[in-house]
Amino acid sequence: MKKHTCFFISNSYILRSFIFEESMRIAQFLPYFPPHKGGLETLAEEFSKYFVGEKCGEVLNITFSVGQTSLQSYQKDGYQVLIIPAFELISNYPVPKFWTKQFRSVLKQVKKRNPNIIQTHTRFFLSTFLGGLCSKLRKKKRVHVEHGSGAVKGLVWRKSLFANAYDYTLGKLCFSTADQIIAISQANLPFIQKFCKTPIEVIYRGIDFPQLTKKKKKADQIFIGFVGRLVKLKGVALLISAFSELIKEIPELRLKIIGNGPEKDSLQKQVQELNLQDKVSFLGFQEQEKVQNELLPKFDLFVNPSFQEGLPTTVIEALLAETIVVATEVGGTREISQGEDLILVAPGKKDTLKVGIREALGRYQNGYQSSSVQVRAKFDWSKSVKVYLNRYKHLLGRKL
Numbered sequence: 001m002k003k004h005t006c007f008f009i010s011n012s013y014i015l016r017s018f019i020f021e022e023s024m025r026i027a028q029f030l031p032y033f034p035p036h037k038g039g040l041e042t043l044a045e046e047f048s049k050y051f052v053g054e055k056c057g058e059v060l061n062i063t064f065s066v067g068q069t070s071l072q073s074y075q076k077d078g079y080q081v082l083i084i085p086a087f088e089l090i091s092n093y094p095v096p097k098f099w100t101k102q103f104r105s106v107l108k109q110v111k112k113r114n115p116n117i118i119q120t121h122t123r124f125f126l127s128t129f130l131g132g133l134c135s136k137l138r139k140k141k142r143v144h145v146e147h148g149s150g151a152v153k154g155l156v157w158r159k160s161l162f163a164n165a166y167d168y169t170l171g172k173l174c175f176s177t178a179d180q181i182i183a184i185s186q187a188n189l190p191f192i193q194k195f196c197k198t199p200i201e202v203i204y205r206g207i208d209f210p211q212l213t214k215k216k217k218k219a220d221q222i223f224i225g226f227v228g229r230l231v232k233l234k235g236v237a238l239l240i241s242a243f244s245e246l247i248k249e250i251p252e253l254r255l256k257i258i259g260n261g262p263e264k265d266s267l268q269k270q271v272q273e274l275n276l277q278d279k280v281s282f283l284g285f286q287e288q289e290k291v292q293n294e295l296l297p298k299f300d301l302f303v304n305p306s307f308q309e310g311l312p313t314t315v316i317e318a319l320l321a322e323t324i325v326v327a328t329e330v331g332g333t334r335e336i337s338q339g340e341d342l343i344l345v346a347p348g349k350k351d352t353l354k355v356g357i358r359e360a361l362g363r364y365q366n367g368y369q370s371s372s373v374q375v376r377a378k379f380d381w382s383k384s385v386k387v388y389l390n391r392y393k394h395l396l397g398r399k400l
Helices: 002-022 039-053 101-113 126-137 157-176 186-193 236-249 264-273 288-298 313-320 350-366 372-378 381-396
Strands: 025-030 058-064 074-076 079-084 086-090 093-096 117-121 141-146 180-183 200-202 222-227 253-258 280-284 301-304 324-328 342-345
Touching (some): 025 101, 025 126, 039 058, 058 101, 141 381, 186 200, 222 236, 222 313, 222 350, 313 372
Parallel strands (some): 117 141, 141 180, 253 280, 301 324, 324 342
């Protein structure tokens, strides 16, 4: 009898070990999630889809209701989304309605799902602190994905003072209490290392980008494109100013601006004052599929004049569309490609931006070697999610 009992326990233990090794459950706490638009949201959505699709495990996304069409939880591409009621105390800063029944219900569902890893994104959102609290209470490992490469720029002095004070207090707490930090680029490392000794690993995101269809070209016009939010940090006003001078030398230039944001009215006014209405087009927000399949392949040049970035997704997408890129050397932009189709310039300087665009026009006219194959291999979700999985296994003491 004893012998059989031991045998039964041994097999039961093996079975439990097998299940434990095979199942990885991730709970991501996020400030926003699609259909809300932004780089963090896109990364979190694509990570979820590929982590499940590559059979790495399960993903449960917990997000605030701002930008959602309803409060109803849902499933998509194999992952699940739970929504916490929230409001924006200030623009782009959602606050959960912690007094609501649904808030408590969502946290109960997270507890019931019993995630192996709790993952948070970006240091200054309340979703990160909610995820951190859950990880401490449930004694779970927390992985923090940091998208920022430095203190937030472009703020008025009061907000800048507050942002810096935040980084040295709550931001430092966010980093130091994590079990593992994932940086989205090498450029993020010096900033993060100022605040903590938590282990850091750089894992590049993937890009969900279709294979290129044949590019269409017009011989009589040269299209320069920009894609992004119309906010001061993106430097679009500087691009318009540079364009207004370049078009005097090269009248066939045209500028197409894709995106919406609080600066749209002032940018349109700038175009009117420069009398460029027939040369500059504002296309508004466009769905990602249309940008990738139709718009980017038609651009002859792509310009990213941003003053601050983590790892600019639009630069990666433009290179994948085999479009020559002029970009400011900020964040991890230099890490994207070493090819001749990426020209880097200093941020915030109109003259250097003009020099970069002139150089790009020369390469466009004389021919250049696309780095799209190398970029596609570097930013591959099927590889990236497996690196994430190995990092989770290491934290949990599992075999790699």
